[in-house]
Amino acid sequence: MCGIVGLFLKKDDLRPRLGDLLTDMLITMTDRGPDSAGIAIYGDDADGLKMTIQSATPDEDFDGLEENLTALLRGPVRMRVIDTHAVLTLPEGSEAEVRAFMAEKGIRVMGVGNSMEIFKEVGLPKDVASRFGIRQMAGSHGIGHTRMATESAVTTLGAHPFSTDGDQCLVHNGSLSNHNRMRRELARKGFAPQTQNDTEVAACYISSRLAEGANLGEALDGTLQDLDGFFTFVVGTKNGFGVVRDPIACKPAVMAETDDYVAFGSEYRAFANLPGIDNARVWEPEPATVYFWER
Amino acid sequence: MQTIDMASTELRELNSMLQSQEGNGGDAEWVIENTRGSHALAVGLNAPIKVTVKGSAGYYCAGMNKEATVHVTGSVGPGVAENMISGSVIVEGDASQYAGATGHGGLLVIKGNASSRCGISMKGVDIVVHGNVGHMSAFMAQSGNLVILGDAGDALGDSLYEARLFVRGSVKSLGADCIEKEMRPEHLELLADLLERAGADASPQEFRRYGSARKLYHFNVDHADEY
Numbered sequence A: 001m002c003g004i005v006g007l008f009l010k011k012d013d014l015r016p017r018l019g020d021l022l023t024d025m026l027i028t029m030t031d032r033g034p035d036s037a038g039i040a041i042y043g044d045d046a047d048g049l050k051m052t053i054q055s056a057t058p059d060e061d062f063d064g065l066e067e068n069l070t071a072l073l074r075g076p077v078r079m080r081v082i083d084t085h086a087v088l089t090l091p092e093g094s095e096a097e098v099r100a101f102m103a104e105k106g107i108r109v110m111g112v113g114n115s116m117e118i119f120k121e122v123g124l125p126k127d128v129a130s131r132f133g134i135r136q137m138a139g140s141h142g143i144g145h146t147r148m149a150t151e152s153a154v155t156t157l158g159a160h161p162f163s164t165d166g167d168q169c170l171v172h173n174g175s176l177s178n179h180n181r182m183r184r185e186l187a188r189k190g191f192a193p194q195t196q197n198d199t200e201v202a203a204c205y206i207s208s209r210l211a212e213g214a215n216l217g218e219a220l221d222g223t224l225q226d227l228d229g230f231f232t233f234v235v236g237t238k239n240g241f242g243v244v245r246d247p248i249a250c251k252p253a254v255m256a257e258t259d260d261y262v263a264f265g266s267e268y269r270a271f272a273n274l275p276g277i278d279n280a281r282v283w284e285p286e287p288a289t290v291y292f293w294e295r
Numbered sequence B: 001m002q003t004i005d006m007a008s009t010e011l012r013e014l015n016s017m018l019q020s021q022e023g024n025g026g027d028a029e030w031v032i033e034n035t036r037g038s039h040a041l042a043v044g045l046n047a048p049i050k051v052t053v054k055g056s057a058g059y060y061c062a063g064m065n066k067e068a069t070v071h072v073t074g075s076v077g078p079g080v081a082e083n084m085i086s087g088s089v090i091v092e093g094d095a096s097q098y099a100g101a102t103g104h105g106g107l108l109v110i111k112g113n114a115s116s117r118c119g120i121s122m123k124g125v126d127i128v129v130h131g132n133v134g135h136m137s138a139f140m141a142q143s144g145n146l147v148i149l150g151d152a153g154d155a156l157g158d159s160l161y162e163a164r165l166f167v168r169g170s171v172k173s174l175g176a177d178c179i180e181k182e183m184r185p186e187h188l189e190l191l192a193d194l195l196e197r198a199g200a201d202a203s204p205q206e207f208r209r210y211g212s213a214r215k216l217y218h219f220n221v222d223h224a225d226e227y
Helices: A015-028 A065-073 A095-105 A125-132 A179-188 A198-211 A216-226 B011-019 B185-197 B221-226
Strands: A003-009 A036-042 A049-054 A078-082 A085-090 A108-113 A116-122 A141-147 A169-176 A229-236 A240-245 A254-257 A261-265 A281-283 A291-294 B002-005 B029-033 B050-053 B069-072 B088-091 B107-110 B123-129 B143-148 B164-167 B178-181 B208-212
Touching: A003 A015, A003 A169, A003 A229, A003 A240, A015 A036, A015 A125, A015 A141, A036 A125, A049 A095, A049 A116, A065 A078, A065 A085, A065 A095, A085 A095, A095 A108, A108 A116, A116 A125, A141 A169, A141 A229, A169 A198, A179 A198, A198 A216, A198 A229, A216 A229, A216 A240, A216 A291, B123 B185, B143 B185, B164 B185
Parallel strands: B002 B029, B029 B050, B050 B069, B069 B088, B088 B107, B107 B123, B123 B143, B143 B164
Antiparallel strands: A003 A141, A003 A261, A036 A116, A036 A141, A049 A085, A049 A108, A078 A085, A169 A229, A229 A240, A240 A291, A254 A261, A254 A281, B164 B208, B178 B208
16 A cells, blocks of 8 residues: 655645644554655755765764764764754755765765755654654745555665655665666666665665756656556655656556645645645546646 | 534444434435535435535445435545445546446436546446446446547456446447447447436437347357467
8 A cells, every 4th residue: 555645735825734733634644554654854955965875873873973983074064863863954065975975884865956855754654753853844845655565564764765866765665676786777877776675776766867958747748658556656856846657557646736836645634634634626636647846 | 404514424324324214214315415425325225315525525425225316516536326226326526446347227317528437347236427438438347338538548347247338438449359430220229318317418329339249158169279
């Protein structure tokens, strides 16, 4: 199964409530995916590069990390620790150096970008949301996922969203059947997936297409030609939000749009707490059809 | 009339209350409020009661219906009125996948659009969709009538048996063994009755009829080498 939720605000009024609304949506989808949960949220732009990191032993790994990085980069580094995750603000241009540092320490990099932060863990959506304080987060758009694993193990790194390039993230309901071949092709293009998870291959595919100059709509359209299997994808970029379903469209999907937002849910239940939902335009996205919004 | 608030009522409690109306002269009209997209609302009904579901419903609303009239004011999730025996189910909004699947009788009316696999394996139910239907609608449909006022998606009526399909709009493609057939006076009469019962403002003359070419019914000896 798996549950997907997404919310893209068209106006700024609801920004302070983004995390609260997304948390309700995510918890409602618990019975579609109780294994793990995750969320990517696009908040205020950082003064530098944002990097979300994760450790199974945060007390040890995050202790003194801010000072060590400041010394390494000879510039200002800020660190905000949230449970097993920490959001670092780094000088621009330091990504490669910091990634190498994290790899050496065994600390996982969940995502990088200017505005995106990403939090995911094994456990019930309500517990994951509460550990990271997602209700209190503000932002312009976000996507979330509740996982019922089929293709790879129930681990932190197997949880969604997957982020494979700056300010990009993807969540998936379904399973891909040509992910091994795609994994090799993407590795040759420099977008090698880090896990054995099929969804990460789709995230790398979108990232590779965007890096080649495709726009979000073209990259999503490409999944219909190049990825085989069942999928409903919801994708976030710094300024955009996109949805695509495979041509068979077995995996459920529903969307709602008002003057204030565009919302995605695996089921209508996810929308029940959204403001103005009774007067929203509610529809099921068509199979093999790309939908995207950019601001 | 009795009103049930789903904010304070368990789903099983609701359904067992509605299911126990058979022959006991209970309240004939029920209104269900605060549905918030819940699954399996008003399923397995077995008496001629009237149930209004206010708002949108999730999976399998009004499944296995017998005799009751269920009216949903919002949209419904996958599997609305699945395996209906008799009675009627009316949806004001859209329906998700496999609306009216395997239905044996009764009338399902969807005033918005239905998505893929509408009327899959229908066995006698009448389905009237005011909007469009998605791909693989009426797949393996055995009997009954599927009326589509809008357009039909890919592979309409694939592997069709004896169900009749009427489409007013365009058909993206026909499935295996589904062909257009002549509209005879008895079909116009049947269609006029269905349109009236479904509250649809359309003339039977605007529709085309599709049915089975019956080529898949029997083994074709020319295909023997393929096995």
